[in-house]
Amino acid sequence: MNTLQLAWMLTRAGGGQRRVRALTLGAYAVVSALVLIVVAGALSFTRLPEETAAFYLPLAGIAVVLLIVPLVLVGASAARLSARSQDRTLSTLRLLGATGGQVRAISVLQSVGTAALGALGGVLLYLACAPLVALVNFQGAPIGAGIFAPLPVLLAVLAAVLLLAAGSSLAGLRKLVISPLAVRQRVNVPRPSWVRAVLGVAGIALVYGLFSSLGAVAQSIAMMVAMLMMGLGTGLLVLNLIGPWMISVIGRRKLATAQSPEQLLASRMILESPKAIWRQVAPLAMAAFVAVVGGSGAALMNQGAPEPTGGWEDYISGDMLTGVLLTLAIIFLCVAASTAITQAAGTLDAAELYQGLGKMGLTSKTMNRARVQAVMIPALGAALIFAVGSGVLLLPLVGIAMIMAPLSLAMVVLTCVAGLVLVRLAVQLAAPSRMLTR
Amino acid sequence: MNFAHHALPNVLEAQQLRRSFGTTIALDAVDLSVAPGEALAIMGPSGSGKSTLLHALAGIETPDAGSVMLQLPGRTPVDITTLSDTARSALRRESFGFVFQDGLLIPELTAQENVAMALMINGVPRAAALPRAVQALGQLGLGGMEERRIGQLSGGQAQRVAIARAQIGSAAVIFADEPTGALDSVTGSEVLDALLGSTIRQGKSLVMVTHDESVAARCDRIVRLRDGRIVADERSNQGERA
Numbered sequence: 127m128n129t130l131q132l133a134w135m136l137t138r139a140g141g142g143q144r145r146v147r148a149l150t151l152g153a154y155a156v157v158s159a160l161v162l163i164v165v166a167g168a169l170s171f172t173r174l175p176e177e178t179a180a181f182y183l184p185l186a187g188i189a190v191v192l193l194i195v196p197l198v199l200v201g202a203s204a205a206r207l208s209a210r211s212q213d214r215t216l217s218t219l220r221l222l223g224a225t226g227g228q229v230r231a232i233s234v235l236q237s238v239g240t241a242a243l244g245a246l247g248g249v250l251l252y253l254a255c256a257p258l259v260a261l262v263n264f265q266g267a268p269i270g271a272g273i274f275a276p277l278p279v280l281l282a283v284l285a286a287v288l289l290l291a292a293g294s295s296l297a298g299l300r301k302l303v304i305s306p307l308a309v310r311q312r313v314n315v316p317r318p319s320w321v322r323a324v325l326g327v328a329g330i331a332l333v334y335g336l337f338s339s340l341g342a343v344a345q346s347i348a349m350m351v352a353m354l355m356m357g358l359g360t361g362l363l364v365l366n367l368i369g370p371w372m373i374s375v376i377g378r379r380k381l382a383t384a385q386s387p388e389q390l391l392a393s394r395m396i397l398e399s400p401k402a403i404w405r406q407v408a409p410l411a412m413a414a415f416v417a418v419v420g421g422s423g424a425a426l427m428n429q430g431a432p433e434p435t436g437g438w439e440d441y442i443s444g445d446m447l448t449g450v451l452l453t454l455a456i457i458f459l460c461v462a463a464s465t466a467i468t469q470a471a472g473t474l475d476a477a478e479l480y481q482g483l484g485k486m487g488l489t490s491k492t493m494n495r496a497r498v499q500a501v502m503i504p505a506l507g508a509a510l511i512f513a514v515g516s517g518v519l520l521l522p523l524v525g526i527a528m529i530m531a532p533l534s535l536a537m538v539v540l541t542c543v544a545g546l547v548l549v550r551l552a553v554q555l556a557a558p559s560r561m562l563t564r
Numbered sequence: 565m566n567f568a569h570h571a572l573p574n575v576l577e578a579q580q581l582r583r584s585f586g587t588t589i590a591l592d593a594v595d596l597s598v599a600p601g602e603a604l605a606i607m608g609p610s611g612s613g614k615s616t617l618l619h620a621l622a623g624i625e626t627p628d629a630g631s632v633m634l635q636l637p638g639r640t641p642v643d644i645t646t647l648s649d650t651a652r653s654a655l656r657r658e659s660f661g662f663v664f665q666d667g668l669l670i671p672e673l674t675a676q677e678n679v680a681m682a683l684m685i686n687g688v689p690r691a692a693a694l695p696r697a698v699q700a701l702g703q704l705g706l707g708g709m710e711e712r713r714i715g716q717l718s719g720g721q722a723q724r725v726a727i728a729r730a731q732i733g734s735a736a737v738i739f740a741d742e743p744t745g746a747l748d749s750v751t752g753s754e755v756l757d758a759l760l761g762s763t764i765r766q767g768k769s770l771v772m773v774t775h776d777e778s779v780a781a782r783c784d785r786i787v788r789l790r791d792g793r794i795v796a797d798e799r800s801n802q803g804e805r806a
Contacts, residue, residue: 394670478666485622485656487685
């Protein structure tokens with residue numbers, strides 16, 4: 127039997143595996159559809175007159191950069207879940223004498239196959255959503271046919287999704303190929319160092335300096351965009367430096383004050399892997415940053431706009447608010463999707479434990495409450511800390527926006543609240559009582 | 565044999581238990597009683613109904629027919645089979661302790677937190693539960709390992725943590741399903757010492773499913789099942805108190 131036949135044979139999944147595959151397919155579909163919408167939306171600005179496009183394209187570029195992280199997060203979560211669901215089978219194959227190369231090939235073939243199916247579903251989802259997204263207004267007119275991505279773009283997105291699936295599958299397999307037993311015993315709890323916080327503060331100072339000197343240093347729009355991109359890049363790096371350390375601090379504080387079984391469990395779940403938790407909630411911190419900076423900026427522009435001139439500038443403030451709200455909505459959708467997948471994978475991994483604890487009389491409600499807290503405490507923490515942090519850094523801008531344009535700001539806040547509710551619902555999707563049947 | 569507690573009513577009294585899965589009969593008119601402080605081994609070939617019997621006695625599964633009376637001192641006797649799922653869960657938390665083959669400990673928690681969790685679930689504050697957990701671990705020879713996570717313990721040590729968790733509360737009966745099944749013979753024997761010794765010392769009853777004759781022989785009584793029926797119910801000569 128050759129590798130291809132073996133991979134095909136192993137594709138026939140049983141009950142639990144079917145749920146994993148459905149989730150993985152759904153995640154790939156969502157991520158492919160969102161990438162297509164984002165890319166096509168950004169490209170639609172190329173149809174604008176040159177002067178207008180020169181203003182809108184860099185902003186769309188910034189939005190795309192901001193959306194790359196959460197989109198990759200969903201794709202990577204789906205790939206990890208897909209690879210993890212094969213662990214046991216591949217481990218057995220390895221013990222039966224399959225070579226590392228064969229195991230690698232089977233895993234990649236299966237992951238890429240699932241990703242391909244999901245991505246095709248994503249194209250259909252994208253085509254189904256396109257008429258709705260086409261109604262979004264920019265420059266006083268709906269995007270219209272501009273939302274349909276050209277064929278090369280469509281193919282490029284599909285290829286990127288497949289590459290991501292193959293890469294994640296290979297990365298997840300490294301341990302398995304080295305050790306056939308693929309022991310996943312968690313022994314040591316990683317504790318992010320405070321050095322991260324120090325480096326993070328230095329990074330914040332750099333971003334602050336960069337943004338404050340923007341007006342004075344930037345001689346052209348191109349230079350301003352380059353500086354903005356550099357600032358955003360550094361900002362993202364800072365987020366990733368501070369994030370795990372911040373999550374670990376939140377976890378330790380929670381552990382110190384935990385009284386109920388679910389609080390104790392939740393805090394230990396957070397401390398189990400602050401980096402993994404951070405990966406999950408990082409886009410929320412980014413969303414908070416976008417909400418504060420973009421929301422305040424758009425609100426102020428709306429307020430301070432001069433009398434309408436009949437030109438393209440009349441639409442800038444409204445379009446910026448639309449852009450901010452769209453970016454936020456997509457970030458939240460991504461976080462919700464990746465949360466649902468990660469949590470589902472965790473629940474399936476711990477299925478035996480959950481069922482055993484159920485036998486002992488520990489209801490799934492307790493375990494579920496712990497899971498919810500383990501996700502929502504860091505999620506709310508990240509969103510609030512970074513919203514307040516961004517607000518403090520940009521105090522004058524936010525302060526004026528709060529006074530001058532409370533309605534626009536309220537819209538941004540409401541979007542964030544709706545997003546967090548979406549994340550909470552995503553956690554519920556993976557509840558042990560829903561995922562596991564005795 | 566000296567069974568001081570046997571003047572008391574049986575802690576568990578099962579009558580005419582029947583359970584089938586499709587066309588397979590797992591339990592066929594099983595009558596069984598468990599005395600206070602008694603260590604009972606349930607033996608039989610695979611598929612004989614051992615685990616189903618343990619699950620029925622512990623209220624994990626409801627039989628198709630029959631009753632399981634739980635009679636605890638100072639409490640009104642209750643037929644477990646008539647209770648709701650929620651009430652049976654509460655009963656398992658409060659009155660029973662469990663030790664499974666793979667321990668089923670929560671990997672994120674430390675040894676003492678795993679043990680304390682059994683108390684906290686029943687409303688004991690964390691500050692009171694943790695010292696009691698440390699004490700229970702100490703009694704099972706795990707002093708100094710309280711802060712270790714489950715992945716940092718050997719199989720035998722982890723199983724002793726599971727025993728401490730099962731025994732720490734007010735459980736009257738400890739149910740053990742192949743508690744030494746995943747361990748080598750030396751470690752298995754040590755774990756069995758811990759399980760039998762501490763259970764009997766505390767006056768609790770033990771109901772243990774096992775494949776291993778030498779393990780069963782150390783209990784007070786051995787019940788043998790075949791095709792869902794009890795084919796032998798004998799006192800053990802080597803039982804801990806023989």
